[in-house]
Amino acid sequence: MNSTNPYLPKLAVISGIKQEAGGERAVKTFKVRLVEGKFEFTPGQTLMVSVFGKGESMFAISTSQTRGIEFTVMKVGRVTTALHQMKKGDIVGIRGPFGNGFPVEVWKGKNILLIGGGVGMAPLRSILHHVMDNREEYEELTVICGARTPRDIIYREELEKLMGSEEVWLSSDTEAEGWFKLNWDRPEESQIPDGVRKLVGFVPMAVAAVKPSPENCIAVTCGPPIMIKFVIQNLLKLGFREEQIYTTLENKMKCGIGKCGRCNIGSVYVCKDGPVFRYDFIKQLPPDF
Numbered sequence: 001m002n003s004t005n006p007y008l009p010k011l012a013v014i015s016g017i018k019q020e021a022g023g024e025r026a027v028k029t030f031k032v033r034l035v036e037g038k039f040e041f042t043p044g045q046t047l048m049v050s051v052f053g054k055g056e057s058m059f060a061i062s063t064s065q066t067r068g069i070e071f072t073v074m075k076v077g078r079v080t081t082a083l084h085q086m087k088k089g090d091i092v093g094i095r096g097p098f099g100n101g102f103p104v105e106v107w108k109g110k111n112i113l114l115i116g117g118g119v120g121m122a123p124l125r126s127i128l129h130h131v132m133d134n135r136e137e138y139e140e141l142t143v144i145c146g147a148r149t150p151r152d153i154i155y156r157e158e159l160e161k162l163m164g165s166e167e168v169w170l171s172s173d174t175e176a177e178g179w180f181k182l183n184w185d186r187p188e189e190s191q192i193p194d195g196v197r198k199l200v201g202f203v204p205m206a207v208a209a210v211k212p213s214p215e216n217c218i219a220v221t222c223g224p225p226i227m228i229k230f231v232i233q234n235l236l237k238l239g240f241r242e243e244q245i246y247t248t249l250e251n252k253m254k255c256g257i258g259k260c261g262r263c264n265i266g267s268v269y270v271c272k273d274g275p276v277f278r279y280d281f282i283k284q285l286p287p288d289f
Helices: 078-084 118-133 156-162 203-210 225-237
Strands: 010-021 027-034 046-051 055-060 069-074 091-098 111-117 141-147 167-172 198-200 217-222 245-248 276-278
Touching: 027 078, 027 091, 046 069, 046 078, 055 069, 055 078, 055 091, 055 118, 069 078, 069 118, 111 118, 111 203, 111 225, 118 141, 118 217, 141 156, 141 203, 156 167, 167 203, 198 203, 203 225, 217 225, 225 245
Parallel strands: 111 141, 111 217, 141 167, 167 198, 217 245
Antiparallel strands: 010 027, 010 091, 027 069, 046 055, 046 091, 245 276
């Protein structure tokens, strides 16, 4: 964060753009580098991106410190549309990093389970990259990532490359040629053929079918609220304890430093107390959340 004025962004150059998904809700991943200074962060933290003349929006940082600064953007509004129109070499503003991040140092020696839906995979990718950068410090890595269709799965090429070395599962809400259709009535009874890693079913169904073990495991999930709700229900059925489950909250954030009050839930400010929360803590938040 800028030490003199927390609202003053640092200038950054867009050094790379990757199309993740097309259509009306297109998704792109942007890689940027600061014009001056350093930007140090931990997995799970966020940053505020300014498109000058249009506004600014908060995004999850979608990679690890060793790989630079990246964030993934779905085109849904004025600022995100303006970002999608930008090109390599254009200038944006960066504020941050904000929030608490994931306690990846505490998780050393644990099995890591990442469960993402849609663009909710973005903050989980920061954990994925951190684990891969420090692979000897963590045990088994399992990734379950889904979207409406195979074309909508972000980071799909990257995840498919990991299938040969890590436990990676992809899921599609709609049927796709060559993808195994789960038992939609009782997904936990699905008989997935050996070697198959592409499933037809909602992400919570994939969790029930894959049956990840809670033994020495940390589970992190992010995606649409309804997905998170049923993913957590299925994790609890599999024997995960509440304190083993983490997620992120995405209330609308304007200032990033707990001043504007737009992201508060009772006395909790998502921008500075979160966005990462353990499930046993989330259960204590006001019931209307």
